[in-house]
Amino acid sequence: MNRLSKLMLCSLLAVLLGTPMISAAADNQATKKKSSASKAKPTSAQPATAAAAPVAAAVPTPEPAASAPPVQQYQYPTRPAIAGGANPFNRLLKVARRPHMPPSEDEIHDPTNEGTMILQQPLDAYEDLPKTETGLGNGVHWVKALDDGNLKPRWERTDPGAEPMVMDMNIVRVPKSSVPDVVFPHRQHTLWLACSNCHPDIFIPRKGANQISMAAIILGQKCGVCHGKVAFPISECKRCHSQPKKVAVNGGGPVKP
Amino acid sequence: MPSLIRHTLLGRMLLVWSLVIVATFADPSPAMAEYGDVVINNYSDAAGMRPVVFPHWFHRIRFRCKVCHADLGFKFKAGGNDINMYKIIEGKYCGACHNGNVAWSVKNCILCHSGKPGTPIQIHESTMQELAVPVNTLTNKK
Numbered sequence: 001m002n003r004l005s006k007l008m009l010c011s012l013l014a015v016l017l018g019t020p021m022i023s024a025a026a027d028n029q030a031t032k033k034k035s036s037a038s039k040a041k042p043t044s045a046q047p048a049t050a051a052a053a054p055v056a057a058a059v060p061t062p063e064p065a066a067s068a069p070p071v072q073q074y075q076y077p078t079r080p081a082i083a084g085g086a087n088p089f090n091r092l093l094k095v096a097r098r099p100h101m102p103p104s105e106d107e108i109h110d111p112t113n114e115g116t117m118i119l120q121q122p123l124d125a126y127e128d129l130p131k132t133e134t135g136l137g138n139g140v141h142w143v144k145a146l147d148d149g150n151l152k153p154r155w156e157r158t159d160p161g162a163e164p165m166v167m168d169m170n171i172v173r174v175p176k177s178s179v180p181d182v183v184f185p186h187r188q189h190t191l192w193l194a195c196s197n198c199h200p201d202i203f204i205p206r207k208g209a210n211q212i213s214m215a216a217i218i219l220g221q222k223c224g225v226c227h228g229k230v231a232f233p234i235s236e237c238k239r240c241h242s243q244p245k246k247v248a249v250n251g252g253g254p255v256k257p
Numbered sequence: 258m259p260s261l262i263r264h265t266l267l268g269r270m271l272l273v274w275s276l277v278i279v280a281t282f283a284d285p286s287p288a289m290a291e292y293g294d295v296v297i298n299n300y301s302d303a304a305g306m307r308p309v310v311f312p313h314w315f316h317r318i319r320f321r322c323k324v325c326h327a328d329l330g331f332k333f334k335a336g337g338n339d340i341n342m343y344k345i346i347e348g349k350y351c352g353a354c355h356n357g358n359v360a361w362s363v364k365n366c367i368l369c370h371s372g373k374p375g376t377p378i379q380i381h382e383s384t385m386q387e388l389a390v391p392v393n394t395l396t397n398k399k
Binding site: 140156217219 | 291317318319321327353371
C-alpha cells in the first residue's frame with residue numbers, strides 16, 4: 001500500500017509538473033524499487049540515479065536528495081514518436097465530433113421557454129443531407145447538398161425559381177509555409193453568395209492585393225468572416241489547402257509559373 | 258518519521274486527487290448549440306425578453322447567404338446590425354420574411370426570443386469564441 005500510494009503520487013505529480021514521464025514509466029520495476037527504497041530511507045545520502053532524478057525532484061518532502069539537485073539527463077526516445085515513418089498531415093489534431101443537440105438541451109436555448117420545444121431539431125433537418133468526413137461544424141457538406149439536389153435554398157427571397165449567377169474560376173494561392181497550396185473555387189462561393197458580399201470590402205478583386213494569413217482568419221478576417229463561424233470550420237484544413245505544392249527538383253521552394 | 262511521511266503523502270495525495278475531481282466536475286456543462294448559432298442580445302435582456310437565438314443552419318437550408326447578407330443588408334457581424342422590433346415590424350431585417358407571408362410573423366415572440374437570459378452575444382463555436390475570447394468573459398455590453 002505504501003509503495004503503491006507513493007507510485008501513484010509520483011506519477012500524478014510528474015504529470016502535473018510536466019516532468020518527463022517516460023523516465024518514470026518506461027523503466028523496469030527494479031529501478032522503481034530502488035527509487036522507492038531510496039525515498040523510504042531519507043537519511044541515507046546515496047547518489048540518486050538518473051531515472052530517479054525527476055521523481056526525487058518532484059517530491060516536495062525535505063530530504064537530502066532534494067536539497068542537492070541531481071543533474072537531469074535527457075532520455076533519448078528509443079522509438080519514433082509516430083509509427084509508420086512519414087508524418088501523415090494533421091493526424092494528431094483530430095477534433096471530437098460534437099453532438100447535434102436538440103434546442104432544449106443545447107445550453108443556449110431556454111428549456112423553460114415554450115417556443116423552444118417547437119423549434120426544429122438539427123438532426124431532423126440533416127437527415128437527408130450529405131455529411132462531411134470530419135463531421136466538424138454542422139457536419140453537413142452544404143455544397144455537396146446543393147450539387148446533389150438535396151438542398152434547394154432560395155436565391156431570391158420570394159422567388160423560388162431564381163437561379164444564382166455562378167462564376168467558375170479557381171484561384172490558387174501559394175502559402176509561404178510548407179502546407180499545400182490553397183485552391184479558392186469561385187463556383188462554390190457564388191452558389192451561395194453575391195459578388196458584393198466579398199468584393200471589394202473583404203477581398204480586393206485584384207491579383208496580389210490581398211494579404212491573407214491564418215492568424216487573420218482565426219481572428220475573423222478575410223476567409224474567417226465566414227469560415228470558422230458559419231461556413232465549414234478552419235479545422236478542415238484540407239478543404240482549402242487542397243493542392244500539393246510544386247517543389248523544384250533541387251528541393252527548393254515553390255516553382256513560380 | 259516514516260508514519261509521518263506516509264501521513265503527509267496520503268494527505269497530499271488526497272488533496273491532489275480532490276483538486277483533480279473538483280477540476281473535472283466544477284466546470285458546468287458547456288453549451289452544445291449548433292455550429293453557427295448566433296445569440297443576439299443587444300437589447301433583449303434590458304427589455305426583459307429572452308435573447309434571440311438565430312440558427313444559421315436552419316436558414317441556410319431554406320435561403321442562400323446572399324438573400325440576407327446582400328439583399329437585406331445583414332452585416333457579417335454578430336450583434337452588429339442594431340436590429341430592434343420597430344425595424345422588424347417595418348419589414349427590415351428579419352421582418353422582410355417574418356411577416357406572415359414568407360415565414361411566420363413576428364407575433365410568435367417566443368420562437369426567436371428563446372435563449373437563456375443573460376447569454377452574451379456570440380457566434381457559437383466560432384474561432385473567435387474558442388481561441389480569443391472565452392465565453393464566460395464576454396459581456397453583454399456591445
